[in-house]
Amino acid sequence: MAEPLGSAARPLRVAIIGAGPAGFYAAEALLKQANLNLSIDFFNRFPTPFGLVREGVAPDHQSIKAVTRIYDRIASDPRVRYFGNVTFGVDLMHEDLKPFYDQIIYAVGAQTDRRMNIPGEDLVGSYPATAFVGWYNGHPDYRDYEFDLGTECVVVIGNGNVAMDVTRILVTDPDELAKTDIADHALAALRASKVREVVMLGRRGPAQAAFTNAELKEFGELEDVQVALDPAELQLDPDSEAALAEDKIAAKNV
Structure with a gap:
């Protein structure tokens, strides 16, 4: 047997x-x-x-x-x-x-970015978050990428934790980033960066925001960084109010 x-x-x-x-x-x-x-x-x-x-x-x-x-x-x-x-x-x-x-x-993961299917998505200067995150972390597939940081204003589309991370890395003092394990090539590029303003563009409202409060709080702790919010964008429409009534965690975050 x-x-x-x-x-x-x-x-x-x-x-x-x-x-x-x-x-x-x-x-x-x-x-x-x-x-x-x-x-x-x-x-x-x-x-x-x-x-x-x-x-x-x-x-x-x-x-x-x-x-x-x-x-x-x-x-x-x-x-x-x-x-x-x-x-x-x-x-x-x-x-x-x-x-x-x-x-x-x-257990190979999901490396494909979610496309937005909007005009201009593939224009020069438009980058997926996967590539930028991999670049500053030294991922072998992305460490040789080059990102144009010679402009003063950058728009980050999304309102999740990854969008928060990308925005924070762009505005954090490079001397502070030097204390982390950020890739050397990314640190050098960020030291030379001319970015002075980052606009986070969420396609939905605060009720659907995917970031955590801890991520948001970090922006208030960054030196020489000012966070500006349009109060009108914080108004909840009926659909958002209904969504919050069913989601206690989202309601707490808002």
């Missing part, structure tokens, strides 16, 4: 494609299973793990990046191995893995 899968004689062999938060939390859930013998192999496109925690979190938010301590603990488990510089679909195919693994978990 064949030994059951996950037994000492027949360990469960798991491959995880991608080494960001989703991949590590999937690994953690498996490792916590009682009486389950297994091995886990990570395959990642980049030499370093942790995905968007390393390459998507703003450099001045070190407390958020501290979550990598959990991932370090998972990676140090003797049942876990890590293979970097392996591009799935190029260096490794699904068919290559099937003979060697019982389960394959795809």
Whole structure:
């Protein structure tokens, strides 16, 4: 009779494609299973793990990046191995893995930007947030990008935390950014930046704002930065009032 899968004689062999938060939390859930013998192999496109925690979190938010301590603990488990510089679909195919693994978990993330479908979206000087965030974090795919910071006014379309991060990085004193782990090339460009005004343009009202109050509060703590709000934009229409009545968290934020 064949030994059951996950037994000492027949360990469960798991491959995880991608080494960001989703991949590590999937690994953690498996490792916590009682009486389950297994091995886990990570395959990642980049030499370093942790995905968007390393390459998507703003450099001045070190407390958020501290979550990598959990991932370090998972990676140090003797049942876990890590293979970097392996591009799935190029260096490794699904068919290559099937003979060697019982389960394959795809945790490759979502790198495609949400398009706005408005005129001028693809004009020179219009950039997706993914590229700008990757640029100042030193993401291998974006570190060679060049952004025109020679204008005095920049418009950031969006009212979520990423829009807040982009805006804050543009207006923060470079000497303060130098205390973070921002990429050297980005710091040099921001030191030479001529940007003096950043307009955050939300397509919806305050009831639908996707940023957190903590992100908004940070602007009040920046030196030599003034935040200007148009009171008329804070007026709630009937649809917004109805939305807040059903969403206690949004109502609290407003």
